[in-house]
Amino acid sequence: MGYEHGDEPPSNTSANRNFYEVMEARVGRRGVLMGGLAAMVTGLIGGSISGRPAAAQTRQSLLGFKAVPVSYQDKVVVPEGYRFQVLGVTGTPISGDMPASAPGANTGADQEHQIGQHHDGMHFFPIDGSSSDGFIVVNHEYVEPRFLHAEKPAYKGKPVGTYSVAYDAEGRRDDDEVRMEIAAHGVSVYRAARQADGAWAVVADPRNRRITAGTPVEISGPMRGTSHVQTRFSPDGLRARGTLNNCSHGVTPWNTYLAAEENWAGYFSNTDQIDQKPDLPREHARYGVSTNPKGGRFGWHLAMSEADEFVRFDASAKGASATDDYRNEPNTMGWMVEIDPFNPQAAPIKRTHLGRFAHEGVVFAPAVPGQPVVCYSGDDSRFEYIYRFVSRDAFAPGQTDGSILDHGTLYVARFDDDGGGAWLALAPGENGLTPENGFADLADILVNTRLAADHVGATKMDRPEWGAVDPNSGAVYFTLTNNVRRTPAQVDAANPRAANNFGQIVRWRYSGGDHTAASFAWDLFLIAGDASTSTMANGAALNEDNIFACPDGLWFDAQSRLWIQSDMGDIGPAYDGPLKPFGMNMLLAADPATGEIRRFMTGPWGQECTGVVTTPDGRTMFVNFQHPGAHATSAQFAAGDYGSGFPDYTGAVPRSATVVITKIDGGVIGT
Ligand code: FEO
Numbered sequence: 244m245g246y247e248h249g250d251e252p253p254s255n256t257s258a259n260r261n262f263y264e265v266m267e268a269r270v271g272r273r274g275v276l277m278g279g280l281a282a283m284v285t286g287l288i289g290g291s292i293s294g295r296p297a298a299a300q301t302r303q304s305l306l307g308f309k310a311v312p313v314s315y316q317d318k319v320v321v322p323e324g325y326r327f328q329v330l331g332v333t334g335t336p337i338s339g340d341m342p343a344s345a346p347g348a349n350t351g352a353d354q355e356h357q358i359g360q361h362h363d364g365m366h367f368f369p370i371d372g373s374s375s376d377g378f379i380v381v382n383h384e385y386v387e388p389r390f391l392h393a394e395k396p397a398y399k400g401k402p403v404g405t406y407s408v409a410y411d412a413e414g415r416r417d418d419d420e421v422r423m424e425i426a427a428h429g430v431s432v433y434r435a436a437r438q439a440d441g442a443w444a445v446v447a448d449p450r451n452r453r454i455t456a457g458t459p460v461e462i463s464g465p466m467r468g469t470s471h472v473q474t475r476f477s478p479d480g481l482r483a484r485g486t487l488n489n490c491s492h493g494v495t496p497w498n499t500y501l502a503a504e505e506n507w508a509g510y511f512s513n514t515d516q517i518d519q520k521p522d523l524p525r526e527h528a529r530y531g532v533s534t535n536p537k538g539g540r541f542g543w544h545l546a547m548s549e550a551d552e553f554v555r556f557d558a559s560a561k562g563a564s565a566t567d568d569y570r571n572e573p574n575t576m577g578w579m580v581e582i583d584p585f586n587p588q589a590a591p592i593k594r595t596h597l598g599r600f601a602h603e604g605v606v607f608a609p610a611v612p613g614q615p616v617v618c619y620s621g622d623d624s625r626f627e628y629i630y631r632f633v634s635r636d637a638f639a640p641g642q643t644d645g646s647i648l649d650h651g652t653l654y655v656a657r658f659d660d661d662g663g664g665a666w667l668a669l670a671p672g673e674n675g676l677t678p679e680n681g682f683a684d685l686a687d688i689l690v691n692t693r694l695a696a697d698h699v700g701a702t703k704m705d706r707p708e709w710g711a712v713d714p715n716s717g718a719v720y721f722t723l724t725n726n727v728r729r730t731p732a733q734v735d736a737a738n739p740r741a742a743n744n745f746g747q748i749v750r751w752r753y754s755g756g757d758h759t760a761a762s763f764a765w766d767l768f769l770i771a772g773d774a775s776t777s778t779m780a781n782g783a784a785l786n787e788d789n790i791f792a793c794p795d796g797l798w799f800d801a802q803s804r805l806w807i808q809s810d811m812g813d814i815g816p817a818y819d820g821p822l823k824p825f826g827m828n829m830l831l832a833a834d835p836a837t838g839e840i841r842r843f844m845t846g847p848w849g850q851e852c853t854g855v856v857t858t859p860d861g862r863t864m865f866v867n868f869q870h871p872g873a874h875a876t877s878a879q880f881a882a883g884d885y886g887s888g889f890p891d892y893t894g895a896v897p898r899s900a901t902v903v904i905t906k907i908d909g910g911v912i913g914t
Pocket residue numbers: 249384490491505603623708795
């Protein structure tokens with residue numbers, strides 16, 4: 244089904260309870276679940292979880308725009324009084340000698356200086372606090388090879404499906420195609436500024452750079468130098484190459500960027516075993532590393548030349564020891580990667596104490612001088628977990644840098660039946676994580692983060708995606724996008740909807756607002772779906788102004804507006820499944836204090852709306868549309884119908900892009 248796209252096969256075989264079993268134990272009816280929990284939570288931690296101050300109950304809504312309708316059109320729709328432009332499309336030159344993207348003639352070397360494909364998490368780093376000049380840093384989650392190579396003989400006019408790549412008669416791939424795909428992954432850092440005519444443009448700057456799935460990176464934190472990450476490329480285990488499947492991101496309190504490595508397992512192939520269980524190394528098996536000789540995705544290790552930069556994706560044990568091959572290469576993925584957008588010489592750094600899993604992103608609690616730094620990250624796969632990291636050292640503005648993330652404690656969440664929850668430490672000797680139980684030391688725990696979380700009894704969730712912290716209340720919100728594998732036995736019998744088709748948003752708070760606390764109180768902010776299957780925080784169902792499903796992207800603006808993005812998968816005009824009532828993927832805004840939600844923008848065919856941020860003044864918003872046209876069938880592709888015209892509408896292949904939104908009266912976005 245379309246909305247399973249972007250997720251990997253489930254690989255959690257532990258007996259831990261999942262979120263719905265917990266919910267079912269707590270409540271019998273959804274009305275109680277939504278309304279009742281607020282009261283329960285109030286009793287648990289004192290004060291409403293919405294953080295609604297008494298004065299706010301009479302204040303005006305944060306949402307001042309007129310909702311746009313559900314859309315089935317191949318275009319971008321914004322509210323009355325707003326306008327948009329397109330910026331930073333795939334193939335835009337940003338560095339080197341600024342090679343223009345020429346259809347049919349673009350090379351891998353060109354792509355290494357051009358904006359990548361499949362835009363995802365993103366931040367705007369202002370230059371000197373400016374709201375009209377700064378660096379956009381944007382993740383490129385994965386690629387659509389048939390659109391990168393559309394003019395090549397092996398693709399043009401051929402029935403090529405999404406994800407498919409061309410192999411020769413010997414099962415080999417063209418080197419330059421692979422190089423281009425590797426280069427279209429990773430992160431783009433480029434300067435963008437508002438011009439005299441009001442339009443935004445890419446600006447050449449020596450700090451612009453591409454970080455790709457092949458860029459040399461440093462390994463930092465507890466994994467650095469351990470046997471787990473020793474490879475032929477780095478026998479000392481200090482370095483690695485590239486970052487993969489960068490979904491969402493985080494912004495540190497010291498103004499750097501963290502790119503998440505989400506569904507990286509499918510890029511590797513380990514053919515040492517034909518059956519993943521039980522003999523594949525657990526640090527491969529628990530993450531779903533493929534035993535398919537072509538790997539789970541693009542077969543990069545099968546590039547014709549057998550160059551080292553390609554064969555590293557073959558995780559089979561081929562040499563005499565780990566330093567003779569790439570059996571450990573998958574262990575160099577699954578981390579959060581720190582990038583300093585203002586220092587192009589600084590290598591990306593894998594901050595390994597934040598754990599190894601399918602990181603969707605990371606969100607920081609507001610940093611308090613003299614207190615530890617705290618951040619949260621979800622593992623986006625079915626039945627996986629939500630994690631927290633608390634630093635050992637205290638935050639010192641102006642002095643603290645990313646090395647603070649190298650010492651501390653990683654925790655995983657348990658959601659209890661009574662509206663409370665607990666953070667369970669994933670540290671040597673804690674919660675049974677001992678050598679006797681199979682966890683030799685901290686590095687062994689971290690490289691096997693999922694297994695450690697299984698062991699301590701974490702709660703299985705429905706695909707945790709983005710998190711966001713309300714600047715007003717301090718509450719932490721996380722999207723749980725869907726889980727089509729949830730069995731009927733796990734459904735609350737009083738709720739007839741297949742809730743795991745549509746997803747929900749969970750939130751939690753701490754007594755005294757202390758993000759380092761061992762326990763928390765939680766609630767559901769939203770159960771997504773259509774009018775008959777949804778519930779908002781105020782107890783009402785979603786309506787024509789806001790029905791949507793599969794919440795994914797999540798971001799609070801400075802005024803506490805919660806921006807929510809849908810990822811229902813590759814939905815096109817011919818789609819006729821359970822997600823049809825919601826139309827194309829969209830961006831919505833919510834007022835967390837009132838629970839009100841309004842649809843702000845809808846996008847073209849096939850895309851996913853992901854990545855949202857504004858300039859510091861809140862008057863310019865950047866939003867990404869990823870994989871337009873991805874729903875196009877192989878027959879459509881062969882006929883030259885690429886599914887969507889976005890953004891050029893010239894008959895060329897569709898491209899991911901950032902959309903820049905402003906209010907015609909120059910006001911703050913959302914008001
Ligand atoms: Fe890359 Fe979980 O969305």
